[in-house]
Amino acid sequence: MLDKKKDGRSAGKGGRVRTPAFVKNLRGVRDWKEASGWLDWRGIEDIECITPDQAGVARGKMMPSKKFTSNTSLALPSAVFMTTISGAYPEDGGGFVYPQDDGDLKLVPDLSTLCVVPWESDPTAQVICDLVRQDGQLVEFTPRNVLRRVLDVYAEHGLKPIVAPEIEFYLVHKNPDPDYPLTPPVGRTGRPIGGGQGYSIAGVNEFDELIDDIYHFSESQGLEIDTLIHEEGAGQLEINLRHGDPIVLADQVFMFKRTIREAALKHDIYATFMAKPIADQPGSAMHIHQSIVDAKTGRNVFSDENGEETDTFRHFIGGLQRHIPNALIMLAPYVNSYRRLTQGTSVPVNTRWGYDNRTTAFRVPRSDPAARRVENRIPSSDANPYLALACSLACGLVGILDKTEPDAPAGTAVNQDEIELPRGLLEAVALFEADDALRRILGDSFVTTYAAIKKAEFETFMRVISPWEREYLLLNV
Template sequence: MLRPQSAPSKKAVIPPDPGSKRGVSNWKEAATWLRARGIEDIECITPDLAGVPRGKMMPSSKFTSNTSLALPSALYRHTISGEYPDETENFRYEPRDSDLKLVPDLSTLSVVPWESDPTAQVICDIVNVDGQNVSYTPRNVLKNVLRLYEEKGWKPVVAPEIEFYLVAMNDDPDYPLHPPKGRSGRSIVGGQGYSIAGINEFDELIDDIYHFSEKQGLEIDTLIHEEGPAQLEINLRHGNPIELADQVFMFKRTIREAALKHGIYATFMAKPMQGQPGSAMHIHQSVVDIKTGKNVFSNPDGSASPEFFHFIGGMQKYVPSSLVMLAPYVNSYRRLTPDMAAPVNNAWGYDNRTTAFRVPVSDAAARRVENRLPSSDANPYLALAASLACGYLGIVKEIEPTAAAEGSENEGSVDLPRGLLEAVALLESEPDFNEVFGSEFIGIYAGVKRGEFETFMQVISPWEREFLLLNV
């Protein structure tokens, strides 16, 4: 229930933009924004290494009274299962587990539309007690990469595409997942790529996704049904990488909440169902000149520039070594297998969906490179940071790409790491990554991923019970 509002006096201040759904410029506007909506509580959230929202909730009156918010530094050193790996030479815990400070980014302030009481949310940056940015936190990792571009006079532009599955509720992890029943009363089957009927099976859920998104000021470009059963894809409009990473971060939460409202799960696992296509987070990327606003990938005559080819060259050289930031879990590598609608190479080509790096058909102003390797389980801040960093290194080091692929690249050898440990080792062994990600982040991230692998190895799979139990 909204708090009672007294009748405005003649001196009452009208909010400068009472219809604003997302973001304010300063704390004074924040207080006005909250009062106008009768907001009672604020969720101050930030992504951990996995992209899971962490943070604190407080009354709105406390939020606007300069309350200091803190989280323990160990929050960025635990695995997806909540465990804390053993220390190694490069993976260390802060000796005192000191506080890290949450600093709200007021441009992200929005309502939480699925809450029954008036509630708002805001994404926070992480600083230490001295006010310095903590370099290994995901939002700051991406900001550091964008700073490298800015120093060269460039600004990246991105447009993510996020795939996900709707699945029937399942409270026993030993049982396989299966599609939920739609409005027809039957579970949807595969082979429904771009099917409008497939989308219509979940009309009410999709209406809630749009409704929740609109309330938060999140803009969906298009929504389609993908190849897998009850597999959907949301495309976002191109823009600033931090803003788009924020949107993916919020969209994942939004879609899960909308699905739960209808008694089903939404999952962003890379490979939730055996024998079905995996879920990707394709990233379209271009770079513009800050002064002119022109696309750096195109020459004045409209032809492709050297920077365009060098960007691709950097992707080819460095993405395999940063793959653990694009495919962060054991399950991620089940998607990256031959003949399963996902690239397993580092080739590039024009309008070629069998390559890792596709150049869509476009005019010169919209020339871009699509990275088709990231999976939807990736932390969007780290996936964007990795993809853009590889392109940046290609430009500044003038790395030439291979020739564009003419035919299918689905055949032949796999040019990527086949598992999590191999991908972690490649991340650690690339010296150029210290410049773009920082050695502290690499050490922490690698330590967490090794810890997750060890946890996974403690689980005995159905395959082992089926084929080893009585045969070996």
């Protein structure tokens, strides 16, 4: 028989204390009692309470661990989630009204995300928080809640999405002066990294020590990397994550971005998730693999009992084709994002789909029926992972509900065909605001807030004179 000690730990006949299993969890606990034990066992001194803003940047507060477990109320101003990437505020209009009182939103820690911060010198932990109003209602325009809203609509129809993101990024020389172009870093050979290294093991080995740190940091946080490869660009890498629940995977991408940046800084270089950081190199994507399962049985509803494609599968693709151009602002959120979307490259600029065809926007990889899925190849790596997943899943869901039929699959390369996506930020915002079907799923308050932010970011960009303008206009016009 085991006796229970006063602190909740188990003791055997010899009086030896058995450590509770939960304190060894790399990621997540069930309740506040377990959180206290988890923090004590690790000697954690500080807690970072973080949440993603509209850009996917970590916002929040830091506090001593003892204060964290003492039922402390946490809050952030609502304005934090209405600012542009440069910290400016949008103008009222288009349904958006800036709150005059700038009232507080409450941070509610999701203890299933509790983990260490491995790059900090002092024992530190982090936890992702949800945002609620003072009455406890979820704040509908914040990214994690937007994704949750989409998943709730799936649940109402007995469905559950499964996703697997792939994130590309560049390693570049430190560049404190933004007037200068980014350049590839020097690897372990002492030579600048060149392009054309797709799937090269030697290319990965150029950054052995940095990649080891990425793996170690990730393992310490309970983050699972499926594979890591070198992409085509000079110093461009890609990390693939295992498939799972959309909120869990969005959380992982959110934390991976932070992890990779910190690992790179440790080696005195930058990691960037800009969509097109270097002019003559490929852009960086965040491809999203998606399937839908029956919430009760777990069966992939893209395949029937005979392993054939279902109407739901076709309608999901039809929804992507019909609505992704209207929601592109959530997948390509900045002026720079549209520099990646060019003809004649592996980046899709169309709304076509096909079987194992990487020139299409929506690729269906070869798989057995149970793993039938659709890969959305349009999102860029600068997208907020919560909003990118919410966007792609919402478009597919509208197709399922409206029974939208797709066109015929493309059997040839279509990356030279006419561009079928918005060519710039303002065009994308206008289409976004006009899609009532998406607005109903994503929520009016999110659509108006996000559109206002993007319009303000475009106006900020227009104040900057580019090198192209100085080169070709200065003495010629």
